Amino acid sequence: MTTTPETLKPLLWEPKNLVRAIEAAGVTLWSWNVSTDAFAMDDHSYELWGVPKGKDVTFEDLSAHIHPADRDRVRAAFTATRSIIGAYEIDFRIMIGDELKWISARGQGDDVGMIKGIMFGIFIDVTGRKQAEEGRELLAGEMSHRVKNLLAIASGLTAITSRSTTTVEDMARELTLRLTALGRAHDLVRPVPGQTEAPSALLGDLLTVLLAPYDDLGAFSGRIRVSVPRMSVGEGATTVVALIVHELATNSLKYGALSVDTGTLDVSCSAQNEAVTIVWTENGGPKVVHPQSKSGYGSKLVERSVTGHLRGSIDYNWAQDGLVVTLVVDPERLAS
Incomplete structure (x- = not known):
């Protein structure tokens, strides 16, 4: 038929x-x-x-x-x-x-x-749709937080530059250099497609690039010191480390050691087979006050990055003479 x-x-x-x-x-x-x-x-x-x-x-x-x-x-x-x-x-x-x-x-x-x-x-x-919606909301929240941070950083860098320069021309030149360095550092925060397992940076170089915009170029130069052993950071972990450092540096610029002329920041690191320990130590800043309110979005973002991707932990010591932040991370995850 x-x-x-x-x-x-x-x-x-x-x-x-x-x-x-x-x-x-x-x-x-x-x-x-x-x-x-x-x-x-x-x-x-x-x-x-x-x-x-x-x-x-x-x-x-x-x-x-x-x-x-x-x-x-x-x-x-x-x-x-x-x-x-x-x-x-x-x-x-x-x-x-x-x-x-x-x-x-x-x-x-x-x-x-x-x-x-x-x-x-x-x-x-509708599980797939809901997960996609939650992902978009999370991304929107992170982008909003980062934009606010960048505006705060730009304001703080302007204040730092004004303290170390005497003429408008010098201030314009040094502020441009800082903002350019900030742009290079911010590029490290962007997700990179096609990530590989090969290491993409040395930890010391990465931290130096990320913190360069916050160090004074004039009379107060050299108040940020980075001392870490030679170790590689994988391409995926680079984005996470950059996000964490930006958040800590922004908070220091607003409230901590980097908000005043006399403040200093030391970033050190020790590595063992079981863990890599990174210590962020601030000194010479305003008197430290333990926050009474719950962690803000930025703190939650940092904690999620450390415990999630890096499979580690983060501890805050609110000592009166300066904040000390200790990150303990999985060396394999740091290299991935």
């Missing part, structure tokens, strides 16, 4: 084939008896929720899988769906063992389509 558009038309409209389109889209189906609280789901819904197939479930059974932070909100939202005019959509998290998923539940409110007290709707796994 010859296949023609007319002979394919019944196949095109066959209900079981339309269901295949639902499956291809990752849509799972449910119905809910609002009086008895009983839920009926298709096989894919059972898989999505991590519930054994064929088991009788209720809304309360499913609620046990909902993330505790979302549970009350979802219960209230489902209870309110009958009074909602039009379509509704509820996004929430569920826990399957240690795995977290985002689910979107969708249906019609105001009892539209309800049959003998039974409502109908769909579940969709």
Whole structure:
């Protein structure tokens, strides 16, 4: 028999084939008896929720899988769906063992389509979309923080330059040099595509480049000292180290040793097989006051960078004569 558009038309409209389109889209189906609280789901819904197939479930059974932070909100939202005019959509998290998923539940409110007290709707796994949204929010937050830091750094560098110059021409020249050095250092913070496993810099050279914009070029030159053994920093770790140093230097420029003429900064390092220890020591600055408020965005960014990529730890010693920051990192991660 010859296949023609007319002979394919019944196949095109066959209900079981339309269901295949639902499956291809990752849509799972449910119905809910609002009086008895009983839920009926298709096989894919059972898989999505991590519930054994064929088991009788209720809304309360499913609620046990909902993330505790979302549970009350979802219960209230489902209870309110009958009074909602039009379509509704509820996004929430569920826990399957240690795995977290985002689910979107969708249906019609105001009892539209309800049959003998039974409502109908769909579940969709939206984990990928939510993770992408969180990634974009995190990136936007980091970019905003970095821009604010750069403005603060530019202001601080202008103040430093004004202390070490006597003429407008000298100040313009030295400030230009500082901002140029800042641009070179800031390039190290940008993510680099196609990262390799080969080392891309020596730690001492990297720290010197990063801290050069903050050192005085005139009467107070040489107040930043870097003393580290010869060791390589991988291309991936270079970005992380640059971010950490920029954050610490910015804070020092605002509140610490680099904010005054008499302040000094020493960065030293010791390396053993198990760990690389980098010590950031400030002296001669304003009296150090332990912050009373919770860590700001920048501090959280530094901590996440150290504990995450470098698999290490960071410790702050708020000594009155100067802040001491100790970073202990995994040497393998530093070289990657």
